[in-house]
Structure formats: structure tokens, C-alpha cells
Amino acid sequence: MEQFTPKLVGARVKRREDRRLLTGQGAYTDDHRPSGLLYAAFLRSPYAHARIVRLDPAAARSLAGVATVMTGEELARLVKPVRAGSNMRDYKTTSWPPLAVGKVRHVGEAVAVVVAESRYLAEDALEQIDVDYEPLPTVADAQAASEPQAALLHEEVGTNVLLTRQFAQGEVDAAIAGAEVRVRERFRFHRHAAICMENRGCLAEYHAGTGALTLRSATQCPGLLRDVLADLLDLPEHCVRVVAADVGGGFGAKSSLYPEELTLCAITRLLARPVKWISDRREDLLTSTQAWDEVVEAELALRADGTIVGLRAEVTTDIGAYSIYPWTATVEPVQTISFLPGPYRVPHYRGRTRGVATCKAPLGPYRGVGRPITTFVMEGLMDRAARRLGMDPVELRLRNYIREEEFPYKTPSGIVWDQASLTACMHKAREALDYEATRQWQRQAREEGRWVGIGFATYIELTGVGSAIPVSPGMPISTGTEAAFIRVDPSGTVTAAFSVAPQGQGHETALAQVVADALGVSFQDVRVICGDTAVAPHGTGTYASRSAVLAGGAAILAGRALREKTLQIAGHLLETNPADLDIQDGRIFVRGKLERGIPFREIARAAYGGLRRLPKDMEPGLEVTRFYDPYYGTASSATHVAVVEVDRETYEVKIHRYVVVEDCGRIINPLIVEGQVRGGVAQGIGAALYEEVVYDEEGQLLTGTLMDYLVPTAAELIPIEVHHLETPSPTTLGGFRGMGEGGTIGAPAAIANAVSDALSPLGIEITELPITPERLFRLMRGTNELS
Template identity: 45%
Template structure:
């Protein structure tokens, strides 16, 4: 076998894109300028629920600089955003018009659009646009939506239920009959959103010569977006190009089709000139998707020694006004119920998952999606079980986590765990945090000042879902596979075009490390290009922690094709067998005879017929490979988070004093990138406990429409450092044993911080924390229920 000496995978290489970005040479959508470009501003609904009266905008059209004003009547050829059908017995399809036609269903829904030569002129004209409304009673909460006499968000529906699904495995009734203890708890979380540093935006321009419409957009899934644009605009897909330039964060919220992209593209076709829209921060809060607005009721049956015997779950998700493409409402709703067992040995489990509509913006993907909620609920249940039985929370987890000796393990719903380190990650975390010493310190400090608490969260991170997994959850508009093309120039440099996108996570660097090692070249020889639907082959893009699994897997496949051809040429040239060759640092030589060698560049020139040397007989010229890769049904990463908090009992304010993460994402390509992802994910997760939440008044007006009111965490809200322990349990079913890891920081953080607050309250004899965020008033209320 050929010896390929790898030196980059596992190294903390600095991100190749950083110098360009740090020097201000990045190119985001708002940096793009085209001749004769016009700017769009949207007229947005002032009401959560209202009928629209026919507007008269003739006077607004006369404003100097205004080029066009459009309402729903002007977009007759543009189809509404219609979510996928489903074979669930109770499932309803919503239709979201690009511009509201007869009725508005949330504050901020686009009603009209104004195109002008200057963005300020467009915004002023939009502010003056005369839209009339007949207000209707809004439906805002899960409880309101469930009322039999609640106003209907969609008039033709018999109620506000969007979907309902059930599932089970094992004998749940028998598990409850033999249990020594059973109890029920309900947990709630409020809607949160990604708040990327770069809001959304897009620029559309038509090439009149070719008929190609190009859309530059801050987006995570260019190929899927191209297909959806073709379907909704009626424009041939081969005459559409979608380009995602530099993204200032995505977090899942930029993986959807939004009305603004359809309107901007349609205006570019109508006006025959470039059309641009840049989202304001206010619009970011009003019109982007939110996630995790849910209520989960869990019933647990356990033995007297703390072993969970069975569970029942009922999850209700607030899906907002519409089911959004390409994932649809079922993505979060079914995930919220199916993922509750997590890393635990639960063989008897049943669930009901419900999604309801409301007069709020649509709910969609945001980092970790339902896994954040399910981990919070399950980890709180285990702490509450420990309290009821007088056991230590760590010991309860030890007795229920799936062990290495039980692998492969198939849970009650048929999910298979093949290579995980659930117990090991817990033990590493307990050791590194100094668990016993903390408990002794907590006991000694009781009644003497600030309350301290330690929270634990163990989790399974389901990453990189395949086509099979997506179909099982009702997602039909996402293919599941990804693709890459690798081209080697005659001088030996390499270009990689991949369907996965980069949004600040360092993906081009990680992929370059894989390709450089596989081909035996240096990293600086490799250029990775993402985000262009015309350069890269078709694929699913970046979301669901799939960049390294699907993107890395597919570039490895393509790189191995390149390597195999290069080695075949080298073997012919050096008069050796392929098995006798060694490949390293741009050079291939014969094992035991290093003087018999040839450079990678020389072989690339020969492959591209740029030398006098001919190729082996029967070999085609060129050095290019394209590969597709649909990853395994599910790839499971795992970890344990431990958080230490300190509460001021007089104010209810708490702070994070220490945070430790034990994380296992299989083969680590670049530890520097992994740690950066964990840091950011933990910060976002902590923010959901510290105060992030979309708040509305009774009329459905958003009260948290700016960064003054929606408190993303500041540096002072976070611990001085995030301590990280890396474990590596390679996945047996993926290329190079890679697992996803982009969401693990968020998945574990909400539960760990919430459990830490609850632990601190418990040390004061108080009970609490069944919802997030946990605000100071919640802490004070809990303390008032028990002795101080």
C-alpha cells in the first residue's frame, strides 16, 4: 500500500481566510456595487393580525428617485412559499405570499416593496406608503393557539394545529407499572434567534445577453436556494446563479427561503437593472426566523436506585405564522420529541409532537434547533429525579448513560449509537472540574453569602443528517448529499469547489488540510472556494453540523481520486508499483530509494499534457475529479458541559464563574477551529438562559426589536475562559472518522447553566428553573418560596 505521510490533520492551523477578513478585504453582500443599481425597502405590517385594505400608492410613485412600488398584485407570476407536503395523518400546508395579499399574520410581514435610486429615498417612501388595516385578534402563545375558540391564523383551518405526530418504542405502560417512582414536569422556553453580525441581504442582476439572473445573497444553501427560486419565480434553473460571498454568521437562520429574495429577484427581472436590499437590525428581529418557542411535558418512570425505566413526552412547538422552506415546521417539532432520550439507556419511550401556528414570525433552524430544548428538558428531569431520590446528580447520570460496553446501542426509536464516549466524557468532566471539592466548598459556604451552584449536562449531538434521516423527519426539499470538484493545474496547485458554504467557522481551512494531506502537498497549494452554485456541483450546503462530515467526506473522496491517478502516473514513470511509493510534501518517491522521485507538480503537468512525457497507455488526460457523498443516516457526537454560577440572593442576579466542556467529535481536523466553535456555541447557549427571548405585548408588537432589549451576552456575562477537554472517538461510518460539532456548544450550554442555577437555589432550600431564560425576578421568586 502506498504510504501517504499526513501532517496537517490534527494541527491547529490558523484560518487561511483570517488575514483578508482582518484587513477589511472581505466582501459581504452590502459591499457589492453594480452600475445602475437600485435599492429596495420593504413596507412591513404594523399589526400582528389584520386584513389589508386596498392601498392607493399613486402619490408615492411620484416621489423623486422612486423607480417602482410593488404589492402582491404586481407579483402575479411569483408563487407563494408553500411548505412541503407530508404523509403525517395530521398535517397542514401553509402558503406564505412574498408580499401579503389579503391578510397579514405577524408584525413585520412584508406588504409592499419600494425600489429607488438611493436607499434613504426607498426607506422614506416605504415609511409613507399608505396601507390600510382592519385589525383582528392575534394568537401569540401556545396556550392561546390551543383554545377551541381561538382566532384562526389561517381562516380555512378548523383550528391552529399545523401538525401532529406520534411515535413509540418498547413497552412504556409496563415500564411505568414496575417503577418505584413516577413524576411529571413541564418545561418551557421562549423564542430566540441567531442575531448574526451581518444581517441578511441580497443583490440580483440580470445579464441581458445570456438571460442569466445572478443573486448574491448572505445564505447558507446556494444550490437549494437556486432550485427554490426557479420553482417560485418560474425562471429556468439553468439561467439562475446563486452566489454566497463572505457571510458574517449564519447559525441556521440564513438557510431558509425568505420572501425578500423572491421580491428582489422578481424586481431585477421586471426592471432589467440590478436590485439590492440590505436588512436593518430592526428587520432582523422583526422578520427572521426564531426557534425553540416550546412547551414540553415529560413523564418519567424510574427505579428506586435512579435507573430510568421509561418516559412519555408531549412536545408543543409554536411555529409562527407559516411553515418555512426548505425544512418546514416538522423539522423542529418532530426533533423536539424524538431527541429527548439523548445519550441515555431508555428502551421504553413514547411521544406526541404538535406544532401550532400563531401571529409571530415563522420558526425555523437556529443553532442546535430542537436538541437545545430536549437536552435542557432531559437534564433537568435527571436532576429532579436525583433530588427526589436523595442521590447525587452525577451518580444518576452514571447509572443511565449508554456505556462503551453496550455499543452499538439502538434506542427505543431505532436510533443507533456506534462510537460514542458518553460515560467517559462525564467522568473526564467530573475530574477536571474538581467535583467533590466543589461540593465540599458549596456545603461550607451555605448561608454565608452568595449562592453557588454546579450544573451538568450530558448530550448526544445528532449531526449531518442524510437524505434518509431528512425524509424520516418530513423534509423533502433538502437532498442530504454534498459534492465537490477538485481541479489540479499543470503547475500542481489545487482548486476545490464545494457545495458546502463557509460562514465564519473556518471551513475552507479545514478542507484544505484534508486535501493537502490526501494529495501529499502543502496547504498553501490548495484554494477552497465555497458558495457559488455555478462553480460547485449540486449539494445541500452548510447547516446541521455537516460541514466537516459531508464537506470533509466529499473532498476526501475527490482527493483520493486525484491521488490515485497521480500515483498511477508516478508508478509508470518511476518503474515501480503503486504500493512501493511514498507521498509527502509535493514529492513521490520509491520506498527505500528516495533518489528515484518525482514532484507532484511534474506529475500534474504530465497529467494535463503540458510536458513531452506521455501518459500511461489508456489513461485519459486531465487531473480533475468530482465526487458526491450522502453521509450515514446519523452521525453522533457527544459531550458533557459543567457550569459554575454564583447568585446574589439579594438581587437575583447570577454570573458564570467557570465553564468546562468535554467534547468528542471524532477525528479532530483542526483543534483551533473546534475550540472556536465551542466558545461561540457556549456563548449563544448561555445567552438563552441569561435573558435572550422574543417578547411581545398582547397586541403582538415585538418588545425586543433591538440590541437594547434583546440582550445577547456580553464578554462580562461569560466566564474568563472556556476550559475544553478533547476526546476523539472516530466514527466508523464516516470518512476519516469525522463527526459534526458546530452545535454542541449551544446544545449543552442551556442545560448546564440552567442546572447550575437550579443547583444554587437547591442549596438554599429553594425549588425552581423549569423555563428559560432565567431572569433575576425568577430567581427571587424561587428564593421566596423556601428558606434563605
């Protein structure tokens, strides 16, 4: 890439937002209290599937302090229902009214809303709403939902199977039939919840005088919300502003449009008073999009020398009650078959998937989307194959990775990997671990009767996705571009605004590093504003490991454009050819003659200060907007290694070591990358050992508190060793690759493989996550190891 000579990019710059966030100076949605504020509370269904026979809000309406009570029918007159469409062939679009109309489809679905002078009063009023439900048969899981006699959730489409899809390449059945070694397994990845420090919440404010609607929301996608709200509320889009200022975690669960956002917007328009709703933890666990919940039956075939010849898989995904906007119910099931072959050369492949509606909270994207399970499945099969072949699992992997000379590599599902450091990551991981010594330690520990194991997982991840491959294939919206708006103020300070919207990722620091380098000014002089559609150019938000690539790329384009104009103005003022000038640290100078220069702020002043100081015909001002589309996107990769021990008596899994070697291309800020890796691994450890959303047969959520839905805390974690390779992406501006999700992708597989390795003397293999002591206890009962 021409003339991108990074200085700040690559530096361990401390996150500038942390002073604010860690000292209680952050301004989250709930911190905003406009005058005249009203508070909303939602009446939520206690039934998983029921007809609403009667709903009488009269008593609630008459309570003092209640501004309004609204039912689903009433709200339906004010907003269009959400329909998450897709042009994917075998996908059935269904409706999702923001408040239930006619029937409810999962426990926790909102059936009415109370808006009152306080949240306390609003909740008191909820108890006065009289609802008669006629229970319908519960559709408890994907298996039950696909039976021909199953009750239908969405009568309009006549089936609970909302999508089917297949990717195929080669002659998989023949290849597998003729293979020397076959390993086959049924893997179960349970339902998972994204637990954010900040629950969901929003504040809608309609200004009757201007007709402007402002929604503050704990969302990852302010730009995306603005587009859809204007449509569903039938408002001119220039009257809609969405702000996501400080947001405390998202992990995908804050990337979709939610019924509460739509409801509040409709009500504030009606009342012309601001209305706030802050989810409590119970509501968050009941209604935020959940993740995974898949069964994968997969078979891998290899030659006797360990070369993979074929892979086939059948995936069933429990997508819950509704198809979420904009990602649709396809996002998890389709990515699963899309990415299953992972980092390996798989000549013959077939993946089939179906997404089935059930009476559970809607499924949505969650850190890693599809890839935590595909990595668990594929890496689990690789270890089984290694055991069967008597090969070292590392050797088997090295034999099958896509080779360096094969990039760009097109996968069976049509994804193009630009380049990834698969073999190099594994070599470095083996070295960082001291693999031989660790195996030696394992042999000794085994002789002492201990159950210790080593597990590997390598993944390749599509990040920074451009317009060639939508984040969710078939989706009607574009997620392939982002933009940067950069304005140099007359004093020489720089304001850069982006539509990406961080929830803790450190964009204010990382993007300032990129802008400062691209423009040639100092880091301190750059302020980054994210997540406000009134300030930023059009974009969608922060999700899918895209911000470093897309917003970073846009920042480089915009920064370069301003740099060029700056040099032209400087050339004019210094009476020098702009080509002979350079900018560094906020000063423009003649190359080779450092003393002959001019401060950047002089250029800024000149840009706004009248034509005489500008070259003839130059437009005044120093600001620019640039869009960036990385087209295909770029691959990130990593190898994770877990060393674990299973307690022989309590079946507790203890992690002794955790090593990550990752390549996310050119690193903008190693501190941020390492923080992301560690946070992602922590969530992956949660998936491997602790976290599971449980519904009972009646569709009641049993994990409705954080005493039952177990998230690992600092006490459960160990120091995670992170090593970097830094191979700039050949296809993206700046060479950046996305890396926000990776930790969560590798960890479940690495830990599962380590536990299987630890228990291999007993013949126990892990097929189901999380690996709880109870599950291991039951597995042990199948052996004679119970004391």
C-alpha cells in the same frame, strides 16, 4: 479507513480566512456594488393579524428616484408562492406569499416593496404607500391558537395546529405507573433569536442578454436556494447562480428561503437592473426565523436504584406565522420528541408534539434544533430524580448512559447512534472539574450563606446526517449528500470547490487540511472555494453540523481519486509501478527511495501537457468531482459542567467555571473546534441567562432592538475550559463527527441545573429559561428569602 494517514488533519492550523475577515478585507453581500444598482426597502405590517383592505402605491410610485413599487398581488403574478411541503402524515402544508396577499399574519410581514435609487429614497417612499388594514383577532400564543374559537391564520387548512406527531416505544403508561420514583415538570423554553454580526441581505442581478440570474445572499444554503428559485421563478436552473461569499454568522437563521430573496429575484428580472436589500437590525429582529418557544410537560420514572424505566412528554411548539422552506414547521417540534431521551437508555418512551401557528415571526432551525430544550428537560429531570433519590447526579447519569457495548444503538424514534463517548466524557469532566473538591468548596460556601451550585449536562447529537434520515423528516428535498470538485491546475496548485457555505466556521482552512492530506500536497497549495453554485458541484449548504462529515468525506473521496491518477502518471514518468509510489508535501517518490521522485507540479503539467507524457489511453486533465453520503450520520457527544453563584441580593447569576469535555471524533483542527465550542457555549449562556424574544398580547415585538434583546457580550463571559476526547467515528470517512452546534445544546441545561443546585436549600428549581434576575426575584417571593 484505508490509507488515510492524516498529517494536517489534527493540526492547530491558524484559520487562513481570518486575515481577510479580521482586517476588513472580507466581501459580504453589502460590499458588492454593481453599476446601476437599485435599493429595495420593504413596507412591513404594523399589525399582527389584519386584512389588507386597500393598498395604494400611486403616491410612492410617482416620487423621483423610485424605480418601482410592487404589491403582493402584483408579485404573485411573477412567482409561485412558497409551499414548504412534507410527506409527514399529520402535517398541513400552507402557503407563504413573498409579499402579503389579502392579509398579514405577523408584525413585520412585508406587504409591499419599493425599489429606488437609494435606500434613503426607498424608505421615504414607504411612507407614501397608503394601506388600510382591518385588524383581525391576534393569535398571541400556542395556547390561544389551539382553542376551538381561535381565529385562523391559514384558512386553507382549517386549523392552527399545523402538525402533530408521536414517537413511542414499549408500554410507557404502565411502566411509569409501576415505577418507584416519578419526577414530573412543566418546562418553558422561551423564544430565541439568532443574532448574526451580519444581518440578512441579498443582491439580485439579472442579465437580460444571457438570461442569467445571480443572487448574492447572506445565506447558509446557496445550493438549496438555487434549486428552489429556479422552480418558483420558473427559470431554467442552469441560468440561476447563487453566491454566498463571506457571510457573517447564520446559526440556522440563514438556512431558509426568505421572501426578500424571492422578491428581489423577481424584480431584477423585471427591471434588468441589480437590486440590493440589506436588512437593518430592526427588520432582522422582526423577520428572521426565530427559535424554540416550547412548553414541554415531561415525566420521568425510575427504579429505586436509579435505573430509568420510562419517559413521556407532551410538547407544544409555537411555530409562528409561516412554515419555512425547506425545513417546514416540523423541524423544531419533531426533533424535540425525536431526541428527548438523549444519552440515556429509556426502555419505555412516548413523546407527542404539536406545532401551532401564531402571529409571530416564523420559527426555524437554530443552532442545536430541538436539542437545547430536550437536554434542558431531560437533564433537569435527571437532577430532580437525583435529589429525590438522594443520589449524586453524576452517579445517576453514569448508571443510565447508553453503554459502550450497546452501540450501534437504535433510539425509540428510530435514530441510530453509531457510537458516543458518554461515560468517558463524564469521567473526564468530573476529573477536569475536580468534582470532590468543588463539592467541598460548595459546602463551605453554603455555610457562609452563599448560593453556589454545580450543574451537569450530557448530550448526544446526530450530526453529518446522510440520506437515511433527512435533517427534517418528511422533507421533499435531499440533504444527505455533498460533493467536492477538485481541480489541479497545470502549475500544481489545487482548487477545491464545495457547495457547503461557511458563515465563519473556517471551512477554507479545515477543508484545505483534509484535501491536502488526501491528495498529498502542501496546505499552501490548496485553495478552497465555498458557497458559489457556479463553481461548486450540486449540494445544499452549511447547516446541521454536517460540513466536516459530508464535505470532509467528499474531499477525501475526491482527493484520493486524484491521488490515484497522480500516482499513475508518476509511475509512467518514473517508469515505476504506481503501487510503489507515495505522495507527501507535493512530491511523489518511490517508497523507501526518497531521492527517486518527481514534484507534484510536474505531474500536473504532464496531465495537461499532451498525451506523450501520459500513459496510453489515459484521459488528460487532473480534476474530479466526488459525492459523499454518510447514510445514517454519526453521533457527537459532550458533558458540560457549570459552576455558578446567585447573588443573594440582586439575583444575578455569575458563572464561576465552565468546563466542556467533548468527543467529535477525529478533529480536523482543534483551534476551530475549540472556537466553535466556545461560541456555542456563549450562545447557550445567552439562552440560559439573557436572550428572550418577547411579544405582547397584540403580537407586537417588544424586543425589537439589541437594547431589549440581550445577547451576552465578551464582558459577560468567562474563559471556557475545553477538553477533547477523540474517538474516530466508526461510520464516516475520516472518522469525523459534526460539532458546530454542540456548545449551544449543553449550556442552557448545565447552567439551569447549576442554578437549581445553588437554590436547592430553598427548594427552588428552574423550569423556565432565561433565568433573569426578575424571574429569580419572583421565585424568591414564594419563599421567605427576600431581604
